[in-house]
Amino acid sequence: MNELISFLLFLIVLLLLIFILFFVYLLFYGKKREQFELNKDHYIKNNELDWYLFLTGQEKQLNHKLTYEQYEVEAIEEMLISYTRNASDKNILFNIQKFTSENLLSFYRQQLKSSKWSIRMNALYRIGDFKMKDLFEDCKKMLRKKVSKEEYFEIMILCSYFDISYFIEELIAAKMxxxxxxxxxxxxxxxxxxxxxxxxxxxxxxxxxxxxxxxxxxxxxxxxxxxxxxxxxxxxxxxxxxxxxxxxxxxxxPIEVEKLESFIASPIWEERLMSVRLLSILPSEDSLAHLRTLIEDQNWWVRSKAAEVIRQGKNGKAVLKEIVQFSKDAYAVDIANELLNEKG
CATH class of the missing domain: 1.25.10 (Leucine-rich Repeat Variant)
Structure with missing residues (x-):
């Protein structure tokens, strides 16, 4: 009995110690991460104008020295990504590619070799963002080893940028x-x-x-x-x-109505439905005869869409009233009445 109590006390103390150590670790990590984010924000605030002048070509080089600390690299990434996604100026995009190729090539090359999946993925994202063609062969080499589906997907995007022939080969092979x-x-x-x-x-x-x-x-x-x-x-x-x-x-x-006739008469209702949609962008005089046929279609979606297109066309309501009065198809009469009685 005493041995059991001693064991339970030991277990409680051990668990308490583990909890304390875990709490201290989280506290330390949180403080460290907070300082990291502060350093990154501080770098951006202090240097965003310098980067703007450099990327727009108003300055030939940056007026501050780069240290390539991790917080600094992430801050640079954040600014450059913002430019690549929002800027349309080709000179800015060219300067981004030039800078990253000259200064971050070895950094991303090392990231591609990391044992951590998240770091490799970050490198692949950035190589795509900055169009770093010089690292494309390194990315292709990754395919010789086992890669995750997410990595393969990003490499395929890079292939579509840098090597369309290889890209097509991979699509045809459908490895993933x-x-x-x-x-x-x-x-x-x-x-x-x-x-x-x-x-x-x-x-x-x-x-x-x-x-x-x-x-x-x-x-x-x-x-x-x-x-x-x-x-x-x-x-x-x-x-x-x-x-x-x-x-x-x-x-x-618009597509000529003659090119749609086989689809208008198709046994597949989805093709008939799409033909109605295409008839909707033709002049009414070209499409009306076919729409009158399609409003009597056996499929509800087809006749409903045909009725809608007729109503939106020239003298649409008058045509629907005519269908109600003279059509022998009960479904066509019902859908025409339904649209005529709709408010708005």
């Missing part, structure tokens, strides 16, 4: 699969020239990657993409055709 959202994030940053290279090998890409790329073209809303999208509307994959129609609609440039 990402979500459509992640692929869109990658594709959104690639240049027009890189898009052209990618489109040459589009058929070799996995389906998920193809769909994400088509969606990205819709988000970018560039007229030049319509030629590529028209070709994809001939695909044997229904989802590619549907996404291509959707992307064309988001770009917002």
């Amino acid at each position: 699969v990402f979500s459509e959202y992640e692929y869109k994030k990658i594709f959104f940053g690639i240049s027009d020239q890189s898009e052209s290279e990618l489109e040459k090998q589009f058929e070799k890409l996995p389906l998920t990657t193809q769909l994400a790329y088509i969606d990205t073209l819709g988000l970018k809303r560039k007229a030049k993409s319509l030629v590529f999208l028209e070709k994809q509307r001939e695909s044997e994959q229904p989802e590619i055709r549907i996404r291509s129609l959707k992307a064309a609609y988001e770009i917002g440039i």
